[in-house]
Amino acid sequence: MHRGLLAVITAAMVVGGCGLTSRPEPPPLLVEAPDVVADEQSLTVHVAGAVVRPGLVVLAPGARIADAVAAAGGATHHAAVGSVNLATLVRDGDQIVIPQIGEEITADAGAGRISLNRATVSDLETLPGVGPVTAQRIVDHRDEYGPFSTLEDLLDVSGIGEAKLAAIRDSVVVP
Numbered sequence: 001m002h003r004g005l006l007a008v009i010t011a012a013m014v015v016g017g018c019g020l021t022s023r024p025e026p027p028p029l030l031v032e033a034p035d036v037v038a039d040e041q042s043l044t045v046h047v048a049g050a051v052v053r054p055g056l057v058v059l060a061p062g063a064r065i066a067d068a069v070a071a072a073g074g075a076t077h078h079a080a081v082g083s084v085n086l087a088t089l090v091r092d093g094d095q096i097v098i099p100q101i102g103e104e105i106t107a108d109a110g111a112g113r114i115s116l117n118r119a120t121v122s123d124l125e126t127l128p129g130v131g132p133v134t135a136q137r138i139v140d141h142r143d144e145y146g147p148f149s150t151l152e153d154l155l156d157v158s159g160i161g162e163a164k165l166a167a168i169r170d171s172v173v174v175p
Helices: 002-015 065-071 132-145 151-156 162-171
Strands: 030-032 043-049 055-059 095-098
Touching (some): 151 162
Parallel strands (some): 030 055, 043 095
16 A cells, blocks of 8 residues: 555646646846847947846947837737837837826836937937037046036036027937
8 A cells, every 4th residue: 555655646746747747947137139149339229128038238329219129029918019119219228118008108208318328429419409519528538537417417517508408408318
């Protein structure tokens, strides 16, 4: 009788995999878009939120948010993709957050705002009232004094006053 019980337990362990269940393979941490090989010119961005495979994706130069979402497996059926400008060009190191329907969008979630701490002179020239001279002053200030901590730090840049800061406030972020 004792051997019979041992045989049943042994059989159950073999059939049941010793109580271990097979776990699905974790998704890769880094996904390369089709036909893109990671190199010094490729862009690596973090796609988060309502996408099938959130994480890092590698994209070709000139890629847009739509390309990043596609490389992350596409948007989920809960995604509020209409609240994100999918045509926005991505930059290396960007984080792109695709919100869910009904989710409040935070200031830095909607990519398309310019990061003061990563922007080039050309990027900054697209801001309202910022020409090449002021854009260069912003970059020079950042290079000399380090990254901006708040938007108000822009007031330390020659040529930027309260009115210009108010004009660009909704177009920039300080991550």
